[in-house]
Amino acid sequence: MNVFEVFTGRVVAAVQKVVPAEFGVAAPDVSRVVVEPPRDAAHGELSTNAAMVLAKAAGTNPRALANRLAAVLGDDPDVAKVEIAGPGFINLTLKPAYWHGFLANLLRLGTDYGRSQVGRGAKVNVEYVSANPTGPLHVGHGRGAVVGDAMASLLAATGHEVTREYYVNDAGGQVDVLARSAFLRYREALGETIGAIPAGLYPGDYLVPVGEALARVHGPTLLGLGEAEWLPVVRQTAIDMMMDLIREDLAALNIRHDVFFSEKSLTSGGTDRIAEAIAAFRARDLVHVGRLPPPKGEPSEDWEDREQTLFRSTAFGDDSDRALLKSDGSYTYFAGDIAYHYDKYLRGFRSMIDVLGADHGGYVKRLRAAVTGMSGGEATLDVKVCQLVRLLRNGEPVKMGKRAGNFVTLRDVVDEVGVDPVRFMMVYRTSDAPLDFDFARVTEQSKDNAVFYVQYAHARTASVFRQAKAAVLEGFVSAYLVEREMAVVPDLSPLADPGEMALVRKLADFPRILESAALAHEPHRLAFYLHELASDFHSQWNRGTETPQLRFINQADPLSTDARLALVDAVRVVLSSGLAILGVHAPEEMR
RNA sequence: GGCCCCGUAGCUCAGCGGAUAGAGCAGCAGCCUUCUAAGCUGUUGGUCGCAGGUUCAAUUCCUGCCGGGGUCGCCA
Numbered sequence: 001m002n003v004f005e006v007f008t009g010r011v012v013a014a015v016q017k018v019v020p021a022e023f024g025v026a027a028p029d030v031s032r033v034v035v036e037p038p039r040d041a042a043h044g045e046l047s048t049n050a051a052m053v054l055a056k057a058a059g060t061n062p063r064a065l066a067n068r069l070a071a072v073l074g075d076d077p078d079v080a081k082v083e084i085a086g087p088g089f090i091n092l093t094l095k096p097a098y099w100h101g102f103l104a105n106l107l108r109l110g111t112d113y114g115r116s117q118v119g120r121g122a123k124v125n126v127e128y129v130s131a132n133p134t135g136p137l138h139v140g141h142g143r144g145a146v147v148g149d150a151m152a153s154l155l156a157a158t159g160h161e162v163t164r165e166y167y168v169n170d171a172g173g174q175v176d177v178l179a180r181s182a183f184l185r186y187r188e189a190l191g192e193t194i195g196a197i198p199a200g201l202y203p204g205d206y207l208v209p210v211g212e213a214l215a216r217v218h219g220p221t222l223l224g225l226g227e228a229e230w231l232p233v234v235r236q237t238a239i240d241m242m243m244d245l246i247r248e249d250l251a252a253l254n255i256r257h258d259v260f261f262s263e264k265s266l267t268s269g270g271t272d273r274i275a276e277a278i279a280a281f282r283a284r285d286l287v288h289v290g291r292l293p294p295p296k297g298e299p300s301e302d303w304e305d306r307e308q309t310l311f312r313s314t315a316f317g318d319d320s321d322r323a324l325l326k327s328d329g330s331y332t333y334f335a336g337d338i339a340y341h342y343d344k345y346l347r348g349f350r351s352m353i354d355v356l357g358a359d360h361g362g363y364v365k366r367l368r369a370a371v372t373g374m375s376g377g378e379a380t381l382d383v384k385v386c387q388l389v390r391l392l393r394n395g396e397p398v399k400m401g402k403r404a405g406n407f408v409t410l411r412d413v414v415d416e417v418g419v420d421p422v423r424f425m426m427v428y429r430t431s432d433a434p435l436d437f438d439f440a441r442v443t444e445q446s447k448d449n450a451v452f453y454v455q456y457a458h459a460r461t462a463s464v465f466r467q468a469k470a471a472v473l474e475g476f477v478s479a480y481l482v483e484r485e486m487a488v489v490p491d492l493s494p495l496a497d498p499g500e501m502a503l504v505r506k507l508a509d510f511p512r513i514l515e516s517a518a519l520a521h522e523p524h525r526l527a528f529y530l531h532e533l534a535s536d537f538h539s540q541w542n543r544g545t546e547t548p549q550l551r552f553i554n555q556a557d558p559l560s561t562d563a564r565l566a567l568v569d570a571v572r573v574v575l576s577s578g579l580a581i582l583g584v585h586a587p588e589e590m591r
Numbered sequence: 592g593g594c595c596c597c598g599u600a601g602c603u604c605a606g607c608g609g610a611u612a613g614a615g616c617a618g619c620a621g622c623c624u625u626c627u628a629a630g631c632u633g634u635u636g637g638u639c640g641c642a643g644g645u646u647c648a649a650u651u652c653c654u655g656c657c658g659g660g661g662u663c664g665c666c667a
Contacts, residue, residue, distance in 0.1 A: 039611095306665095325665075333666070333667050359661075361661065388661080464626055528605065539632085548625080551625085551626060
């Protein structure tokens with residue numbers, strides 16, 4: 001139930017009535033007609049650009065067309081006032097009764113309010129985190145994790161069929177390095193003194209338990225083997241334990257993926273999915289053999305000019321064609337990633353989203369090229385590149401040395417400040433821009449801290465109901481309101497105060513915020529909306545401080561109290577379901 | 592050098608085709624015998640990096656510059 005959608009329909013109906021009859025355009029193109037809240041509340045409650053968008057086609061000027069449309073819209077029984085302003089905006093003010101009806105509907109819908117079916121059940125694959133299984137997640141991964149997870153929830157809430165996915169890079173050189181690092185810890189666990197970890201290996205002590213586990217299971221038997229024999233064994237154990245670690249890190253943030261897709265599985269078990277994908281590309285004439293110019297930037301010593309098997313990604317806007325095979329004949333990482341995305345395509349995903357870290361910006365074009373190429377343009381890939389997170393303590397950047405010891409992991413941060421601040425702050429910023437994460441700031445119990453501010457608003461709604469309970473005992477508030485049995489909505493007509501009505505209108509914005517945030521793949525818009533709603537609520541709360549008649553619970557006026565409790569409950573519902581989509585707890589009280 | 596992201600109030604950032612460009616912080620002036628003042632109200636403050644272009648309309652889209660950050664390879 002979306003007020004703006006409803007009135008878009010009515011404006012379009014007015015257009016279709018007026019424009020053909022009076023301006024001789026049989027089928028006006030209404031695709032650009034929108035109904036929105038005006039930027040300035042003084043301009044009314046709803047605003048449409050219809051006259052400006054259609055004037056040219058109608059062969060008239062915007063104000064003249066606006067006049068005719070306004071006349072029709074003025075006959076709408078729910079419209080109290082129509083005004084034409086500026087270059088041709090039509091501004092509508094609705095009757096209070098319409099807003100009261102809207103609020104009643106909101107309460108009947110409860111937590112379903114705001115959900116929509118714009119996605120029409122389309123399958124969407126959201127891939128996020130996908131960190132190499134070589135150690136614990138760092139804060140940058142955390143940002144991608146939260147953004148991806150919120151995006152998935154947002155899409156699910158708007159009628160998409162969402163799969164949350166993690167690509168496990170369990171093939172390639174880095175997991176071999178992991179295995180060698182773990183082997184060292186294994187020897188250590190058997191009593192050997194290993195000294196400093198050699199450069200090029202992972203020094204982190206999170207591998208100590210891996211070494212111990214290997215020692216426990218295998219005893220000293222691996223020591224007698226050559227690397228070719230022990231490495232696969234050690235590698236698998238290490239990967240499994242690292243993935244367990246990563247899953248724990250994610251679970252600490254209440255993030256769970258539906259699918260963990262193994263890179264290695266592409267070429268194991270007798271199949272070669274990468275070869276199949278390349279064959280499919282070849283069939284579309286997207287593979288050729290050629291030479292590439294030498295890499296720019298730092299001169300490379302080992303670069304050699306040679307014929308290569310290339311994906312024709314320049315056909316789809318990439319700057320260079322991309323190699324699929326290394327000089328030793330094995331697949332490049334990109335070839336595997338193509339096969340992985342091809343697999344998503346074969347699983348029926350026509351919409352894919354990859355949430356990547358800042359360091360993968362240069363990878364975006366070729367990935368999009370691959371998806372466009374494999375699907376003949378039928379499937380789309382949106383890549384969200386999350387910019388860097390800078391950790392601050394007391395305003396000073398936290399030094400993140402390469403050496404183990406002063407490396408701050410995601411888990412460290414979650415353990416120190418809690419899930420809610422991490423999740424909210426990671427999404428309280430467009431992912432395109434770098435993010436400062438200040439330890440002190442995000443745990444501060446004040447209005448300067450956005451997480452706290454929003455949660456506090458929710459806690460205050462709960463507080464109102466706690467107070468109302470006492471009022472019930474004194475017999476002037478309806479018990480059913482306090483029990484939140486909103487199936488029976490009270491008479492809302494006492495809601496008339498400008499602040500109350502502003503709150504109602506703000507609540508009406510929720511569905512379109514959800515929808516636009518979901519379609520734009522920008523969860524931060526929801527976070528900002530919730531902050532605004534909280535602000536409006538705090539504001540109204542405080543008006544009661546100055547003007548006692550405006551308090552939500554007003555002993556002198558039980559009818560108003562009932563209606564206001566309904567309004568407060570609606571605020572509670574929206575804050576709560578918005579926070580739920582962001583994965584942030586909506587507390588009953590602040591501690 | 593190529594590509595990507597960012598340049599909006601003193602600071603941190605929203606807005607991304609519409610009407611006089613918004614919020615928070617900081618500054619200034621106010622509001623607690625009160626549903627948690629853990630909050631609220633008012634106010635000061637802007638050539639939306641620069642220059643062109645498209646449009647009825649550009650902070651928003653396009654091009655080129657200028658700043659800042661990231662990235663570049665058969666790595667993953």
